[in-house]
Every structure is written in structure tokens, then in C-alpha cells.
Amino acid sequence: xxxxxxxxxxxxxxxxxxxxxxxxxxxxxxxxxxxxxxxxxxxxxxxxxxxxxxxxxxxxxxxxxxxxxxxxxxxxxxxxxxxxxxxxxxxxxxxxxxxxxxxxxxxxxxxxxxxxxxxxxxxxxxxxxxxxxx
DNA sequence: GCCAACGTTGGC
DNA sequence: GCCAACGTTGGC
Numbered sequence: 001x002x003x004x005x006x007x008x009x010x011x012x013x014x015x016x017x018x019x020x021x022x023x024x025x026x027x028x029x030x031x032x033x034x035x036x037x038x039x040x041x042x043x044x045x046x047x048x049x050x051x052x053x054x055x056x057x058x059x060x061x062x063x064x065x066x067x068x069x070x071x072x073x074x075x076x077x078x079x080x081x082x083x084x085x086x087x088x089x090x091x092x093x094x095x096x097x098x099x100x101x102x103x104x105x106x107x108x109x110x111x112x113x114x115x116x117x118x119x120x121x122x123x124x125x126x127x128x129x130x131x132x133x134x
Numbered sequence: 135g136c137c138a139a140c141g142t143t144g145g146c
Numbered sequence: 147g148c149c150a151a152c153g154t155t156g157g158c
Binding site for chain 1: 139141
Binding site for chain 3: 007009052053056096114115117
């Protein structure tokens with residue numbers, strides 16, 4: 001069981017959209033490193049959904065329901081997508097500012113590599129963010 | 135809306 | 147294979 005964080009611009013696809021859709025193909029990733037992470041996702045893995053740009057917080061918890069497959073939004077065989085299912089919203093969204101101010105989270109890619117859109121989380125980091133949302 | 139950081143492209 | 151130019155992302 002692994003832990004991940006995925007990022008989305010809420011103007012394009014927000015956590016609210018995923019809640020409404022119940023599940024969605026997480027496609028449109030056009031970055032090799034992010035693609036490689038998608039490929040490593042297994043069914044049942046836990047995924048935190050972060051909204052960039054306007055809101056800048058971790059909004060909810062999702063779960064991988066389909067292992068990586070060819071991204072149907074392009075014919076280019078290099079790109080992959082996974083299917084995610086919404087599990088629940090965080091009671092209190094965890095903002096980027098809070099994450100930055102939490103020493104246990106100082107090394108996560110969200111901060112270190114701000115442009116990466118799919119990244120692994122350590123179990124402790126995942127749990128820390130969950131704790132912060134309570 | 136601005137701009138720094140980063141990734142990608144293409145000429146050489 | 148290098149690197150300048152360009153486009154995109156995302157924090158502020």
C-alpha cells in the first residue's frame with residue numbers, strides 16, 4: 001500500500017468535481033516524472049488531492065481504482081492515466097502554508113519540486129497531513 | 135497579473 | 147550533446 005499526492009488546478013478539475021463524479025480518469029499528465037509515478041500506482045493506494053493556483057490546499061482523499069493505462073486524451077503512447085475514486089473530503093483542508101510551516105513535511109516534493117503534479121508520499125507524511133486536517 | 139523556476143524543443 | 151529560446155506552471 002503506497003501513498004501519493006496529486007495536484008490539480010481547480011479551474012480545470014477541482015476536488016468538488018471529483019466528489020460529484022465519484023471517480024474519474026486522472027489524465028492529461030504530460031510530464032515524464034509525473035507519468036513514471038502514475039505508472040507505479042497500484043489499485044487501493046491512497047491519494048491526497050491538492051488544489052493548486054487559487055485555493056492551494058489538500059482538499060480530499062481518493063483511492064486508485066485502476067492501474068495505469070494509455071491516456072485516452074492523446075494518441076501519443078508515451079502518456080498514461082489512472083482511475084481515481086473519491087473517498088472523502090478532509091474536514092479542514094490543509095493549506096500550502098500549513099504544510100510549509102510543518103517541520104515533518106519540509107521535504108515533500110510539493111514544496112521542493114513545486115511543478116511536479118504526481119508525487120509519492122511517505123506513510124508518515126501522509127499521516128501528518130491527515131492529522132493536520134482534523 | 136507578474137514573474138521565477140522548470141521542462142521541452144530545436145538549431146547548431 | 148549543448149544550450150538558447152520558448153512555453154507552462156504555480157506561488158505570490
